[in-house]
Amino acid sequence: MTGLSVGEKLFIQGGIAQDLRTDGRKRLTYRPIYVETGVIPQANGSARVRLGGTDVIASVKAEIGRPSPMQPDKGKVAIYVSCSPTAAPMFEGRGDEELSAELSIALQRCLLGGKSGAGAGIDLSSLVVVEGKVCWDLYIDGLVVSSDGNLLDALGAAVKAALSNTGIPRVQVAADTTGEDQPEVDISDEEFLQFDTSNLPVIVTLTKVGRHYIVDATSEEESQMSSAVSISINRRGHTCGLSKRGGAGLDPSVILDMISVAKHVSEQLMNKLDSEISAAEAIEDDS
Amino acid sequence: DTVFKLKYCWCRYKPEVGDIVVGRVIEVAPKRWRIDINFSQDAVLMLSSMNLPDGIQRRRTAVDELNMRSIFEENDVVCAEVRGFHHDGLQLQARSQKYGKLERGQLLSIPPYLVKRRKQHFHYIEEYGIDLILGCNGFIWVGEHAEPKDDMVIDEQANKSDQILKPSKYSMTLEEQERAYTPLETRQNVCRTANAIRVLSTLGFSVTIEIIMDTVTMSMSLKEIHEMLGSEFCVLVAEREAERRSSAKKKG
Numbered sequence: 001m002t003g004l005s006v007g008e009k010l011f012i013q014g015g016i017a018q019d020l021r022t023d024g025r026k027r028l029t030y031r032p033i034y035v036e037t038g039v040i041p042q043a044n045g046s047a048r049v050r051l052g053g054t055d056v057i058a059s060v061k062a063e064i065g066r067p068s069p070m071q072p073d074k075g076k077v078a079i080y081v082s083c084s085p086t087a088a089p090m091f092e093g094r095g096d097e098e099l100s101a102e103l104s105i106a107l108q109r110c111l112l113g114g115k116s117g118a119g120a121g122i123d124l125s126s127l128v129v130v131e132g133k134v135c136w137d138l139y140i141d142g143l144v145v146s147s148d149g150n151l152l153d154a155l156g157a158a159v160k161a162a163l164s165n166t167g168i169p170r171v172q173v174a175a176d177t178t179g180e181d182q183p184e185v186d187i188s189d190e191e192f193l194q195f196d197t198s199n200l201p202v203i204v205t206l207t208k209v210g211r212h213y214i215v216d217a218t219s220e221e222e223s224q225m226s227s228a229v230s231i232s233i234n235r236r237g238h239t240c241g242l243s244k245r246g247g248a249g250l251d252p253s254v255i256l257d258m259i260s261v262a263k264h265v266s267e268q269l270m271n272k273l274d275s276e277i278s279a280a281e282a283i284e285d286d287s
Numbered sequence: 288d289t290v291f292k293l294k295y296c297w298c299r300y301k302p303e304v305g306d307i308v309v310g311r312v313i314e315v316a317p318k319r320w321r322i323d324i325n326f327s328q329d330a331v332l333m334l335s336s337m338n339l340p341d342g343i344q345r346r347r348t349a350v351d352e353l354n355m356r357s358i359f360e361e362n363d364v365v366c367a368e369v370r371g372f373h374h375d376g377l378q379l380q381a382r383s384q385k386y387g388k389l390e391r392g393q394l395l396s397i398p399p400y401l402v403k404r405r406k407q408h409f410h411y412i413e414e415y416g417i418d419l420i421l422g423c424n425g426f427i428w429v430g431e432h433a434e435p436k437d438d439m440v441i442d443e444q445a446n447k448s449d450q451i452l453k454p455s456k457y458s459m460t461l462e463e464q465e466r467a468y469t470p471l472e473t474r475q476n477v478c479r480t481a482n483a484i485r486v487l488s489t490l491g492f493s494v495t496i497e498i499i500m501d502t503v504t505m506s507m508s509l510k511e512i513h514e515m516l517g518s519e520f521c522v523l524v525a526e527r528e529a530e531r532r533s534s535a536k537k538k539g
Contacts, residue, residue: 007391010467020475021478022393026513029511
């Protein structure tokens with residue numbers, strides 16, 4: 001992104017202070033969201049989300065694996081994000097490592113809860129096939145195709161849409177195995193179970209510029225931020241995860257206020273996203 | 288059913304002598320500024336091709352050369368005229384009062400072929416209090432109206448007078464900054480105009496002052512300015528353009 005002049009920066013800050021951003025949005029208004037599902041036919045589920053100039057793709061691949069001995073009743077989920085050089089020239093080669101790592105960790109924190117699996121937005125126990133022996137491993141990959149700010153919210157939406165689009169094959173377990181042996185499993189080619197995403201949170205990032213917070217910041221607005229807090233909130237209004245970036249410190253009361261603002265915003269976002277996802281799936285079914 | 292065939296090509300700008308362009312300063316070099324104007328090479332604005340802050344026509348001194356950043360610095364948005372291709376590459380000039388640094392507003396970038404060469408590229412929309420500059424290179428400036436100034440930005444001058452109104456990047460408290468912000472009504476007009484240009488650009492329509500103002504007027508019926516970037520308004524703008532073209536055909 002090219003630099004901004006002093007005058008332009010002041011204009012952006014003034015807009016945020018006066019609740020009229022450079023594209024006419026209010027502080028808590030999202031850009032129009034466009035969702036497409038099933039964009040990667042070979043994956044178990046996939047989706048593409050566009051938020052203004054930000055364009056991201058998420059794909060879900062499911063493979064049979066063994067549950068971890070510490071959590072025998074849960075499947076496993078791995079989330080990894082990478083940034084395409086088409087998004088910015090600096091992402092060429094290994095240039096995207098830092099940003100990709102940051103986004104991957106933030107997504108994991110928002111969707112997967114703690115190390116014990118507690119508080120996860122994704123229900124890991126629904127992925128178990130035979131307790132202690134067979135489970136589904138989900139590999140969720142995010143790709144940033146074009147970047148104009150608010151990558152985390154877009155990726156969160158794309159993951160939600162991709163998981164809604166995900167079909168887990170039905171598995172028949174051979175009944176006659178005993179003891180420590182790995183049971184034989186027969187993976188259906190035809191029958192799929194839709195992954196349950198009703199408890200999946202949305203991610204709302206609040207970017208602080210001056211005295212105010214905005215949602216869905218563009219790259220220009222992000223360049224003016226002092227700090228940003230990303231909160232994942234589920235349908236019940238519960239906070240599933242939180243991460244903060246930016247050099248400036250925040251008073252705890254500010255963070256609590258941000259959480260309540262995010263909760264308020266998340267309702268609209270959740271509804272909008274759900275309706276966009278249903279519409280996208282309907283189009284996909286027709287085609 | 289009509290089929291729309293959009294040939295969307297991000298063509299590079301093809302400069303012609305006399306073109307008004309808007310660009311961003313990339314580098315402050317000895318006796319010149321290098322400016323990005325969306326051309327295959329950077330344009331050059333020589334110190335000697337600029338009006339000096341004191342307005343006097345004189346030879347540039349060593350002090351002038353050292354003070355170049357007090358006129359334009361890196362990332363500043365400037366308006367200039369294409370002088371021609373000389374030994375150094377594409378040369379610009381900014382000899383009239385109306386050229387210079389653009390400050391309180393926003394810069395948009397659209398495909399250059401959407402900007403038609405006309406007699407006028409600077410537009411002061413008095414009823415909205417905004418300046419609109421349609422750079423032939425596809426860079427468009429929309430901002431709060433700035434009187435063609437006799438005083439360019441020299442920090443000493445700014446510190447003596449009007450410190451509240453002139454944004455200086457150092458020593459401004461939050462209150463002073465807030466007082467310096469563009470007034471809300473002007474800002475609304477800037478945003479509407481910018482969004483009008485964004486919609487027209489997305490649709491691939493030529494961007495002229497008449498069409499922009501017409502689009503802004505159409506947007507007054509919307510509840511929120513940001514709805515201008517939604518699909519319904521986009522359809523309205525397309526329909527309006529279709530009307531315009533069919534009535535032009537009937538006349539011509």
